[in-house]
Amino acid sequence: MKTIHWKRPVLVAGISLCLSAGLIGCSSDSDSDSGGGSGNGLPALSDSQINAPDGALSARIQTTTGSVPHITADNLESAAFGSGYVQARDNVCLIADSIIRARGERAMFYGPGPDVAAALPVGINIVTDFSYKALGLLEKAQAEFDEISAPSQAMLRGFAAGYNKYVDETAPADLPAKCNQAPWVRPISAEDVYAYYQLVALYASGDNFVQGPLFAAVPPGTSPAPTMAMPAASASANPAEANRLAASVARLTPQALGLKTNYNDRGMGSNGWGIGSELTENGKGALLANPHFPYTGNRRLYQMQITVPGVYDVNGAGLIGVVIPLIGFNENIAWTHTVSTAQHFTLYDLTLKSGDNLTYIKDGEEKPITQKTISIQVNVGGGQTATFERDFYYSEHGPMLAGNVINGNLPAWGNTFAGRPTAFTYRDANADTARLVVDQWLNMGRARNVDQFQQPFESCGSVLWVNTMYADDSGQAFYIDGTSVPNLSGGALQAFQARANTNPVVGGLFANGVTLLDGSRGLNDWVEGDCGGRIAYDGMPKLERRDYVQNSNDSYWATNPDAFLTGFSPLFGPTESILSPRTRMGLAMLENPTDTGLSTVAPAGSDGKFTGEEIIKALYSNRAYYAETLLDELLTRCDAAGTTPIATDDSSSRSVAEGCTALANWDGIYDVDSRGAHVFRVFIGDYDPAFPSEFSVAFDPTNPATTPSTPNEAPADVAQDPMLASLARGLNRLDQVNIAYDARLGDVQRQQQSAGTPPGGTPAPSGSPIEWHGNQNLEGGFNIVRPDTGRVEDGTRYPRVAPAGTIPNTGSLSSADNEGWRIAYGTSWHFGLSFTDEGPQGYGLISYGQSDDPSSANFQDQDLRYSAKNYRKLLYTQADITDDEALQVETIEASVAAETEDEAE
Helix, strand or coil, X not given: CCCEEEECCXXXXXXXXXXXXXXXXXXXXXXXXCCCCCCCCCCCCCXXXXXXXXXXXXXXXXXXXXXXXXXXXXXXXXXHHHHHHHHHHHHHHHHHHHHHHHHCCHHHHHCCCCEEECCEEEEHHHHHHHHHHHXXXXXXXXXXXXXXXXXXXHHHHHHHHHHHHHHHHCCHXXXXXXXXXXXXXXXXXXXXXXXXXXXXXXXXXXXXXXXXXXXXXXXXXXXXXXXXXXXXXXXXXXXXXXXHHHHHHCCCCHHHHCCCCCCCCCCCEEEEEEECHHHECCCCCEEEEEEEEECCCCCCEEEEEEEECCCEEEEEEEECCCCCCCEEXXXXXXXXXXXXXXXXXXXXXEEEECCEEEEEEECCEEEECEEEEEEEEEEEECCEEXXXXXXXXXXXXXXXXXXXHHCCCCCCCCCEECCEEEEEEEEECCCCCHHHHHHHHHHHHHCCCHHHHHHHHHCCCCCCCEEEEEEECCCCEEEECCCCXXXXXXXXXXXXXXXXXXXXXXXXXXXXXXXXXXXXXXXXXXXXXXXXXXXXXXXXXXEEECCEEEECCCCXXXXXXXXXXXXXXXXXXCCCCCCCHHHHHHHHHHHCCXXXXXXXXXXXXXXXXXXXXXXXXXXCCCCEHHHHHHHHHHHHHHHHHCCCCEECCCCCEECCHHHHHHHHHCCCCCCCCCECHHHHHHHHHHHCCCCHHHEEECCCCCCCCCCCEEECCCCCCHHHCHHHHHHHHHHHHHHHCCCCCCCEHHHHEEECCECCCCCCCCCCECCCCEECCCECHHHCECCEEEECCCCECCCCCCECCCCCCEECCCCCEECCCCCCEEEEEEECEEEEEEEECCEEEEEEEECCCCCCCCCCCCCCHHHHHHHCCCCEEECCCHHHHHHCCCCEEEEEEEEEEEECHHHHC
């Protein structure tokens, strides 16, 4: 058995270091001191509850239907050992890739990779490796590891040991196809895992800049091309390529690189409900968890239950590679998350000193832009690697960025902005929050009531970039945007508002999720306060209710329209703003729980009081807000048009009669057997009623759930009707790919995963397409699904099958003949749960399987269940686990040798 070396937390006079704001608690390492908490707080943990005694790791794993592991251990380190083992068993390739991504080592194993774009002729792996190293993910993890809390250290060590046990016991030839015989599947350290958490923390901030803005940030006259510091025998530098790269950087735009310019689009979404005693059958709480994440790659979710008796007992799911469930429940509480509208970084334009591009002026004083040389290894073929290096640049706030690569209205380094020579930099509110990940979710999962649940937030905790909805067995519902948000003073906010009002670029950036501050004024520095420059608990939007709290990725403002939230930093998101149709669909179900809409499903049954099973059925009802508010009007106009040719934009016209017939026969929802649903999709994709000018009833901030509404009156000339024109153009788009108007949704909306292919390989589909129910944001759907046009699995370099092209204004309809919508994103780990006298009762699925290995029996088992709306009961009690017909039980063990301080040095 392999010996894994690690450093135990230093013990001082028998007391373990306490580095988590008192939430874990300092205690003796004696087994007898299992508590130490007082009042309504979380009890302290002893050393024996945290660490495996003498490094002897042991976890009991009970695996139930769907390959859901229920891990039981005597201490947190051993529980994490079980978590690392089962996650590696099901998803070793994803975890291995995540680790080398965080370490900045993809180019070392995969080679340079394809060019980022024609405008940036350098391999994507080189660009991202340099960028992640410039962010210091691994460097920070190694430097800070001994400073994080004892439970965090123990769980990171345990996870790495579990992963390593699986890797040690699995022959390279027996690994899944995408990493079969791969050299990047190798033992990892606790610091490696921590480095990956540094990356996860930056998903809504710094990770946006690794595919161009960081790499291209060089002073005028400086080439961004790396130089070969230590060439391999067969490698040689290419000055021509370096010159071509230098020339291209001056012309870079976000569009040329395929980068987003709207930073409000996080590439992730979710719905969440916390339902209180007033809206449940038994007066206890209930919850809807419904994240919308990619179906492939390292943002897949993985379900597991972790139990350490007397300490922690949570069934839930987390991102693959994260040791602990992030969305889940215990005996008394349940919680879920949705991606927040809050901003997690601020951009600064620095005023450069005249004639000096590496010095900026702040409050009249000169400040240096520092340089750091960073190197990476690149596989140059023939089994050889070469070392490449280059300088990256930093201000007091953080790394320098190429403004012109962030937004086309910003200049390149050294050019003029706001009347002065400028360079751009940023500060990231999640740059130092990875150390909180384990403690935050561990303490949330240990809570037994809302007061305990709030404690991690009160102690400067962070849930990174997600809102939180909560419900408990007392019938309390709670919402908080507990994300990491820059703490700007009132003076800074006033100055920024004035700037945004007078500078259209600054105002436009803010509308698209970027706060650009004047870096020449110290006024705009963050207020450090108690939480390291982040807004503390008292300044976070939050709400406790006994009816409901909800969020569907709109801002905190309308968490419950009976209790609007206002008065918080504008960086948390807008107020008195139009809600998305998805939010309005969710509010319609909560506010009218017996109304079926166009479906046959009353959200809370005939009594209007929710149970967990009714919640999952409400999600699966596949209602769409715009279908319920616009379809009747559209059909009325169809009747008026008859066979009259309707004008389109291209100076042509056509009848919409056949499309109208399909819509008249449509059941109004998005089930696999629904016929005509796709016709409404292509209509609404063109009509796009998100623009208030389409409606005669204006937005009313006192009634955001139903306004704006009501299409403008139809014109006298039916041939010029804008609604019918949108329908005509949508039908033309269906004709373009030979899709029948009366087709079943399941025939044109399908999910098909990809076969395992190593980086650089040719993707191939796996199995047969699976009919997929659900709808899209554009139609006001709630059970969200949509295609993914990415050529690699999300966040990885593993190839995936994607549409060769898509047709605009259709919700990413494939341009291939009769292919339809290839779904690869949306409803993933989802459940409805209610608390009962017998404990929590949850029902749901992970929409894809637990494993990303096509050869696994658990690769698409839950895909098929989702397609058939065949949700599972979520097993929690030992009695339910024991009764599961698919139960398999094993105990895994490992011995970990502790290093002394002298040996570690």
